[in-house]
Amino acid sequence: MTQLALVIDLNVCVGCSACVTSCKEWNTSGPAGFMGDLNPYQAEPNGTFFNRVQTYEVGTFPNTETVHFPKSCLHCEDAPCVPVCPTGASYKRDQDGIVLVDYDKCIGCKYCTWACPYGARELDEQQKVMKKCTLCVDRIYDESLPESERKPACVLACPTSARLFGDVHDPDSEVSVVIREEGGYPLMPEWGTKPSNHYLPRRKQQLHIHEDELIRVDNPLKKEERAPSGPVDAPTLDDFAL
Amino acid sequence: MHPAFSVIFLTTLIGVGQGLFLALFMGQFYSAAQFLPSQVSSSFYSTGSMIALLFLVAGLVSSVFHLGHPERAWRSAAQWRTSWLSREVIALPVTMGIIFIYGLMQYMGWDMVIFTTSTGAKLPLTLIVGGVGVLSVVALFVCTSMIYACIKFLQEWSSPLTVVNYFLLGSASGFTLATVFSSATEPELLNFYGGFAIALTILALFFRLASLYRNSRIKHKSTIQSAIGVRHNTIVQLAQGAMGGSFNTKEYFHGKSAFFLKSVKYIFLILVFPLPLIFLYSGMSNGSTGVLMAAFIIQYAGLVAERWFFFAQANHPQNIYYQTI
Numbered sequence: 001m002t003q004l005a006l007v008i009d010l011n012v013c014v015g016c017s018a019c020v021t022s023c024k025e026w027n028t029s030g031p032a033g034f035m036g037d038l039n040p041y042q043a044e045p046n047g048t049f050f051n052r053v054q055t056y057e058v059g060t061f062p063n064t065e066t067v068h069f070p071k072s073c074l075h076c077e078d079a080p081c082v083p084v085c086p087t088g089a090s091y092k093r094d095q096d097g098i099v100l101v102d103y104d105k106c107i108g109c110k111y112c113t114w115a116c117p118y119g120a121r122e123l124d125e126q127q128k129v130m131k132k133c134t135l136c137v138d139r140i141y142d143e144s145l146p147e148s149e150r151k152p153a154c155v156l157a158c159p160t161s162a163r164l165f166g167d168v169h170d171p172d173s174e175v176s177v178v179i180r181e182e183g184g185y186p187l188m189p190e191w192g193t194k195p196s197n198h199y200l201p202r203r204k205q206q207l208h209i210h211e212d213e214l215i216r217v218d219n220p221l222k223k224e225e226r227a228p229s230g231p232v233d234a235p236t237l238d239d240f241a242l
Numbered sequence: 243m244h245p246a247f248s249v250i251f252l253t254t255l256i257g258v259g260q261g262l263f264l265a266l267f268m269g270q271f272y273s274a275a276q277f278l279p280s281q282v283s284s285s286f287y288s289t290g291s292m293i294a295l296l297f298l299v300a301g302l303v304s305s306v307f308h309l310g311h312p313e314r315a316w317r318s319a320a321q322w323r324t325s326w327l328s329r330e331v332i333a334l335p336v337t338m339g340i341i342f343i344y345g346l347m348q349y350m351g352w353d354m355v356i357f358t359t360s361t362g363a364k365l366p367l368t369l370i371v372g373g374v375g376v377l378s379v380v381a382l383f384v385c386t387s388m389i390y391a392c393i394k395f396l397q398e399w400s401s402p403l404t405v406v407n408y409f410l411l412g413s414a415s416g417f418t419l420a421t422v423f424s425s426a427t428e429p430e431l432l433n434f435y436g437g438f439a440i441a442l443t444i445l446a447l448f449f450r451l452a453s454l455y456r457n458s459r460i461k462h463k464s465t466i467q468s469a470i471g472v473r474h475n476t477i478v479q480l481a482q483g484a485m486g487g488s489f490n491t492k493e494y495f496h497g498k499s500a501f502f503l504k505s506v507k508y509i510f511l512i513l514v515f516p517l518p519l520i521f522l523y524s525g526m527s528n529g530s531t532g533v534l535m536a537a538f539i540i541q542y543a544g545l546v547a548e549r550w551f552f553f554a555q556a557n558h559p560q561n562i563y564y565q566t567i
Contacts, residue, residue: 045486052483058474069470083324087317108310111327117395119560122489128310185471190463191395
């Protein structure tokens with residue numbers, strides 16, 4: 001079985017929101033219709049977005065870290081928003097696991113938004129139907145595009161390659177490998193929704209240098225302040241190297 | 243959650259209608275079983291059914307305002323296998339249909355006696371139709387309340403107490419209305435209905451307090467740590483990705499102060515329970531329909547506040563992601 005998903009590397013994300021704007025641009029001009037905006041140029045602008053970048057500060061000054069956190073539909077394997085839909089407008093595709101909304105069937109009752117713990121769904125205030133991330137389903141299978149561009153718009157837009165796209169059920173795919181080897185994790189695992197999208201944690205590259213490695217006991221060049229402990233003319237480790 | 247008045251009126255209005263029908267059936271059952279001394283006229287049941295039906299229709303009309311596309315509402319019966327909302331969409335018209343048939347049979351006098359027991363108790367056909375109606379009413383109560391109780395991460399709702407409260411509060415208001423109705427039309431039934439209305443209101447108070455107590459001690463499973471997956475005690479949100487707010491900031495929060503929320507709680511606790519009890523008791527004592535009507539109106543107003551509080555109190559885990567603009 002295939003389960004397409006995104007893996008978002010929080011270690012790399014710089015919070016530029018390029019994924020947000022490219023998502024909006026692609027999807028508002030797509031065949032499924034525009035993404036409605038309310039008061040876009042006035043006070044209290046409001047609009048439909050599939051993807052947002054949030055920012056969190058972790059720790060207390062001065063030991064803080066800024067985490068940029070892109071948030072979109074996680075395409076849960078056990079999606080709680082699907083069974084509650086009274087019309088069947090919300091569905092999970094069998095062939096690739098993408099959770100979609102049929103905009104022609106949705107009655108706009110908003111029940112699915114209650115049933116999603118992540119708040120991933122938004123009601124389009126102009127079309128009065130529920131909208132959410134489609135993983136650019138109208139793009140990833142488009143054979144008129146070069147193969148390298150058959151990826152969600154947000155993945156292509158990311159300047160730091162913080163977003164990876166692939167099949168998380170294929171153990172050898174790029175996304176599966178990074179989830180496995182870089183500590184990929186799901187959000188709110190306590191609800192058993194099994195999100196397909198994973199996040200890679202912040203990881204610090206730390207070099208552990210022991211004192212012995214800075215000052216060699218038998219330094220042949222004798223540059224450091226501390227004199228070698230042994231006799232100066234005695235053979236050094238380097239003499240045995242060959 | 244953001245309380246929508248369309249849903250508040252839907253759930254409270256159909257609750258009254260369902261409760262009133264339960265009261266009518268109980269009255270007919272008791273008189274058929276000869277527990278009640280008087281023989282009640284069938285116009286009492288037919289008029290009562292029509293009043294119950296009016297409340298259900300009013301609730302249905304109110305629910306339409308909740309939909310973005312009411313013209314597609316017929317589609318919502320499709321997923322009855324998985325969705326409680328879909329089940330409610332089926333149960334509501336079925337209940338309305340049975341109540342209509344019951345009222346019509348009473349009005350037209352289509353009421354042959356199926357059999358008579360040795361003690362003289364009669365089983366009329368309308369009682370069987372009414373019994374089916376009771377099953378349908380109970381099923382509708384379960385469907386309506388399970389819409390809320392089945393969402394496990396809305397922990398304030400996810401409890402059997404939600405189902406019990408919808409049933410008891412709807413029944414209590416329906417029996418209060420039945421008391422008003424009987425006082426105006428069949429005064430011999432006044433104490434029968436009034437007694438049940440008082441008992442149900444007290445029972446509902448007990449279970450509503452139990453639910454308030456449970457919710458006051460709730461420990462939310464989701465935290466900001468599990469929401470963004472960073473294990474640190476100090477995490478502060480700096481930006482939510484939308485400076486002007488979004489659907490997420492409007493739909494999931496009541497937008498009122500904690501003081502307002504607390505005020506509504508005390509207002510509904512007074513309006514739904516002690517005040518109607520006092521008015522019911524005094525109305526029953528002096529047989530005044532006006533006082534009983536006041537009891538019903540006060541209780542209904544209280545139930546609107548109760549339902550508002552029910553929605554507002556539920557804390558959706560997605561709110562964790564929307565703490566700061």
